[in-house]
Amino acid sequence: MEKAQLNKPAWRLRAISLYRWLLIRFLNAADLVKHLHEFRDPIHTFISVRTDERRVIDSMPFQRLRNIHQLALTYLVYPGATHKRFEHSLGVMELASRIFDVVTNSQNIFHDTVRKIVPDEEGKQYWKSVIRMAALCHDLGHLPFSHAAEKELLPSGYDHERLTVDIIRSEEMNNIWTTMTPPLRADDIAKLAVGAAHVAPLELTTWEAILSEIIIGDAFGADRMDYLLRDSYHAGVQYGVYDHHRLISSLRILPETYEQTDQPALGLEHGGLESSEALMTARHFIYKQVYLHPIRRVYDIHLKDFLRSWLPGKRFSTDLKNHLRMSDVEVLTAIRKASAAPNSKQHKFARRIQCREHYHLFYTSTPGDKTGGKLKPGKLRPGKLIGDAAEKKFGRELIRYDYYQPRPAAPEFPVRTYDGKIESSLKISQILQRMPGIEVDSVYCDKGLVDDAIKWRDQNKPRILGLK
């Protein structure tokens, strides 16, 4: 079905789109069709879409997200975490839409510099459609198993955001954008979906940058809001829960006067500060307990080993047709086959996943390992030094090193205090100010080696790290 869709010549796709558009117009005029459609959702109860938006959901690139696990192989540790990018994307659209309504409500705008950038009613209608579609499509470029293997298995310069942009601009999607009401520009959707960091050479205006923040921002992006709630729900943990209703209702566009400029940014009323603190702490705990769980992380490593051996050229294809054909289903099938075939080149890698023969953690760095004793190059990642030495001792194949660079724990944003002044969030929130970053710097070894590796670690760590 997918292949057939892709092989259709462009003129046929255009003709089908035009036919659908005319049919919908006719049925609308005759008032014969339902205009709003609802999805039941465990997090947001109901998510509504218009008929023309449903065409995006029904498109092949979006339907593919039904087969991309939101949390890769996390379900091997938290069995409930089998949810997919499909429902997450719907959730992000719903939240982005709610946030847009709050921050563009004229009663919530207090500064002339903000009034200047918020468009008139017609403009708002256009940008609301754009932000909904950008939120819906922000994950279209994800590889099988989401982030698990992205960095190492794509050619240099590629990431899932770049693939997302390519899909949004593809002919199939462009045929939908141009026949929506109002018609949308693919570049506007792309800019908001992936943000300034990934859409060069296109540049974002201040308004577009704020809308993009609404979707993917570090502080209160709808993406983050949804994944915390949804991942907690499915993983069966309570860490990601916070009062998102309160948070959304207190979001505002505010000038960053504490940076000595009037440039507007997405910020918050003082009354919502506790909700944002709760979001940041929720994020901290769910990262520690779920996303960076050591066994979950080692499954990512085993998956990468498998894919590197299985994929032609050891990398995912960046050709859109090939990309859209590949989902978790194809990879899981290959893992099952290889684990049952002793002669397969991928047999041992597949067994580590399929038969739970995963590696075990035997070293994770502590602050004292970094700062103690003599400082030397590379000392900031003690795990790397231990991992390199362990490879020499036990052999490369039996050791795996894992590093995760900390992301901003609590981003800075403007807060409108009770007296109407604007302050930096980091200035007025002790909690945000002290929020620790999370780093992973760990070494794993083959299951059969754990006791020896721990003994070796205890004997050799002071020498390797130059500790006193």
Add this chain to the structure above:
Amino acid sequence: MTQLPYSTRYAVILDLIKKLRAKGSWCGEAHIQKAAFILQQISKSKLGYKFVLYKHGPYSFDLRDELTAMKASEIVEFTFLQQGYGPSIKPTKFGDRLYEVNKQEIGRYAKIAEFIANWFGSKDVRYLEKVATAYFVSCKFSREPVSSRAQRLITLKPHIDLVAAEEAIRVVDQKREEAKMIDRKAA
């Protein structure tokens, strides 16, 4: 081009922070972002940060993550000194130790950091936004005359007026010439 090892990158950033602070800079993230952008442009360095136009002009998400990693490793700390201002970034004692161990690695970047600190040290974010964006435009459209680059600048930053934009482009042209001399000497 291979990126410099992270310990050398950290040392370059620490050096820049120290020099900016010595010249009286508030040294918030915006100051470091703009200064690092100019440093990377002048030295055509292997720092490897990708800059795009974002918060107050050129901005690197890689550098933001690097500063976060440095904070998590207690190499830098954020301090809050004055009402109405954002955080100021400064090296910790451990950061100072790390800098001492790695400072011989930073070579030519030290001279350029000094040049930037002299230029930026006493300036506020409004000024940095203007000249750093002017620098961004001038690097991208180096063959265009002042007036057309100024037009581009005000298209990107509508709150900057044309006269100020032209002035910023001229300052940048002059500083780019000076920077070439500094880089040649440093190399």
